Amino acid sequence: xxxxxxxxxxxxxxxxxxxxxxxxxxxxxxxxxxxxxxxxxxxxxxxxxxxxxxxxxxxxxxxxxxxxxxxxxxxxxxxxxxxxxxxxxxxxxxxxxxxxxxxxxxxxxxxxxxxx
Amino acid sequence: xxxxxxxxxxxxxxxxxxxxxxxxxxxxxxxxxxxxxxxxxxxxxxxxxxxxxxxxxxxxxxxxxxxxxxxxxxxxxxxxxxxxxxxxxxxxxxxxxxxxxxxxxxxxxxxxx
Numbered sequence: 487x488x489x490x491x492x493x494x495x496x497x498x499x500x501x502x503x504x505x506x507x508x509x510x511x512x513x514x515x516x517x518x519x520x521x522x523x524x525x526x527x528x529x530x531x532x533x534x535x536x537x538x539x540x541x542x543x544x545x546x547x548x549x550x551x552x553x554x555x556x557x558x559x560x561x562x563x564x565x566x567x568x569x570x571x572x573x574x575x576x577x578x579x580x581x582x583x584x585x586x587x588x589x590x591x592x593x594x595x596x597x598x599x600x601x602x
Numbered sequence: 603x604x605x606x607x608x609x610x611x612x613x614x615x616x617x618x619x620x621x622x623x624x625x626x627x628x629x630x631x632x633x634x635x636x637x638x639x640x641x642x643x644x645x646x647x648x649x650x651x652x653x654x655x656x657x658x659x660x661x662x663x664x665x666x667x668x669x670x671x672x673x674x675x676x677x678x679x680x681x682x683x684x685x686x687x688x689x690x691x692x693x694x695x696x697x698x699x700x701x702x703x704x705x706x707x708x709x710x711x712x713x714x715x
Contacts (some may be wrong), residue, residue, distance in 0.1 A: 494608050517696055517701070519702060519703070521703070528705060528706075528707045528708060529691065529693075529703075529705035529708070530705075531702045531704070534700045534701075534702055536700075542700045542702065543698075545702075558680065566689075577645070577646065579646075579703075581701070584683075588646055589634075589695075589701065590636070591647060591695070591703060592648070593638075593646040593647070593692040594645060595644070598603060
């Protein structure tokens with residue numbers, strides 16, 4: 487079946503603009519995670535969804551970052567007033583149930599964001 | 603909090619050499635342990651995993667054993683190939699912390715013919 491998909495694959499934006507990144511998880515997966523991969527910080531957790539709820543937003547770096555998930559499926563990560571330090575690869579992953587279980591997370595190809 | 607420490611890289615080996623990549627962890631709970639691999643130009647792929655002490659994960663000739671007493675999950679392969687050139691990430695998932703992954707910094711492996 488289809489894996490995790492993300493769009494766009496690449497995004498170039500100007501400092502101060504807002505961007506939206508989209509993630510389509512594997513069908514039937516209730517748990518969805520966003521991570522960020524940057525040169526300076528490595529791979530960092532951003533936010534976790536269980537269904538449409540986000541019980542763990544502890545990794546969001548500032549209030550410019552927000553995310554939502556609708557219909558227990560698609561998720562959108564929004565970065566407002568982008569800064570150059572937001573440049574990174576944003577990765578989405580999904581797993582069947584998430585919290586409390588010893589599952590594998592499956593990753594999408596990522597969105598490479600460059601803020602000029 | 604949880605953390606994962608990987609050996610510093612990069613690592614360059616000749617084809618058919620033996621590979622060891624060290625990984626140690628700290629966790630408040632009882633985590634699952636993973637090795638993910640990122641081939642050039644591709645996304646993160648699960649290489650292998652282990653969910654409890656003394657479990658051995660294996661895939662594509664790679665192996666790693668969950669050692670609770672030494673809090674380690676070292677990756678090994680007996681004979682590397684050029685196609686193994688990639689970035690390798692050790693990670694843990696703590697079921698008590700929403701199973702989010704905590705990653706090591708990653709190590710770049712280059713295998714020359």
